[in-house]
Amino acid sequence: MQAIGIIGAGQMGAGIAQVSAQAGYNVFLSDVSVERAQAGKDGIAKIFGKLVAKEKLTQGDADAVLARITPVGEYAPMSEAGLIIEAATEREDIKRMIFAEAGKVLASDAVLASNTSSISITRLGQVSPDPSRFIGIHFFNPVPLMKLVEVIRAADTAQWVVDAMVALGKRQTRVPVVVGDTPGFLVNLGGTAIGTEGLRIMQEGRATPSQVDAVMRDTCGFRMGPFELMDLTGIDVNFPARKIIYEGFFHDRRMTPSPYHESLYAAGKLGRKT
Ligand code: NAD
Numbered sequence: 001m002q003a004i005g006i007i008g009a010g011q012m013g014a015g016i017a018q019v020s021a022q023a024g025y026n027v028f029l030s031d032v033s034v035e036r037a038q039a040g041k042d043g044i045a046k047i048f049g050k051l052v053a054k055e056k057l058t059q060g061d062a063d064a065v066l067a068r069i070t071p072v073g074e075y076a077p078m079s080e081a082g083l084i085i086e087a088a089t090e091r092e093d094i095k096r097m098i099f100a101e102a103g104k105v106l107a108s109d110a111v112l113a114s115n116t117s118s119i120s121i122t123r124l125g126q127v128s129p130d131p132s133r134f135i136g137i138h139f140f141n142p143v144p145l146m147k148l149v150e151v152i153r154a155a156d157t158a159q160w161v162v163d164a165m166v167a168l169g170k171r172q173t174r175v176p177v178v179v180g181d182t183p184g185f186l187v188n189l190g191g192t193a194i195g196t197e198g199l200r201i202m203q204e205g206r207a208t209p210s211q212v213d214a215v216m217r218d219t220c221g222f223r224m225g226p227f228e229l230m231d232l233t234g235i236d237v238n239f240p241a242r243k244i245i246y247e248g249f250f251h252d253r254r255m256t257p258s259p260y261h262e263s264l265y266a267a268g269k270l271g272r273k274t
Pocket of ligand 1: 007008009010011012013030031032036087088089090091094098115116117118138139140141232233234237
């Protein structure tokens with residue numbers, strides 16, 4: 001497989017495009033319009049500009065990687081790809097529509113993957129042409145810096161597809177871990193405990209977000225506190241994820257989402273992106 005299609009050119013899709021092109025793959029990067037896809041590519045060029053200025057990357061290497069990324073506004077060119085990774089907005093209706101449409105251009109031996117943070121891979125796979133070639137591949141933010149990638153085996157995923165995604169992750173210089181298809185997978189399930197508790201402490205007026213972050217950073221050794229992480233990830237990503245994880249565990253009280261979190265989401269106060 002030498003070409004990868006990526007659907008969704010936001011912070012994750014652009015990052016996945018970057019590490020894929022750096023691994024030598026040709027990338028078709030798409031979004032709701034070719035202009036949005038181009039904006040994703042422009043963001044990568046901006047990052048490369050800074051790395052070239054700091055002499056961490058040569059202009060020649062930057063140009064070669066960028067030349068491998070083609071922004072597209074439709075799925076048709078992705079019929080060449082051996083793998084399509086979806087990294088669109090965290091909404092099941094949007095993802096279902098994408099998989100139904102992308103499935104129409106998918107080559108007969110190609111793999112379809114989702115970068116969802118929380119939606120069931122088994123359920124999403126049912127709208128794809130062949131659930132045995134459907135898998136989760138969950139990168140972390142910011143993709144170029146975060147080495148971990150979760151390879152999520154759904155109930156129907158074939159073993160060769162799991163092996164192929166582990167090999168892909170290694171070629172992208174990631175550290176792949178194979179995990180089961182449970183709500184939040186591995187890392188976001190662990191993170192739910194910290195984020196949910198942080199929100200509860202704040203809502204009860206016991207500490208401010210910056211105090212909670214300081215405790216987790218300075219005494220527990222975390223790189224970021226839960227509020228800093230929510231701010232970076234985007235409330236439009238982490239609030240729906242919390243709700244999906246809570247519902248996925250049949251309303252386990254330990255995972256109850258926070259009304260304050262929901263109010264930020266409703267108000268469009270999404271963190272750094274707004
Ligand atoms: P984002 O808002 O930065 O990007 C989402 C992109 O999807 C946007 O550019 C939007 O225009 C595009 N999009 C929406 N509908 C589309 C469609 N029908 N076809 C093509 N593109 C469409 O969001 P993000 O943070 O990049 O998250 C994307 C996915 O990655 C989500 O599933 C999220 O759960 C997952 N994820 C996010 C993080 C994170 O920290 N932000 C980490 C891991 C996984």
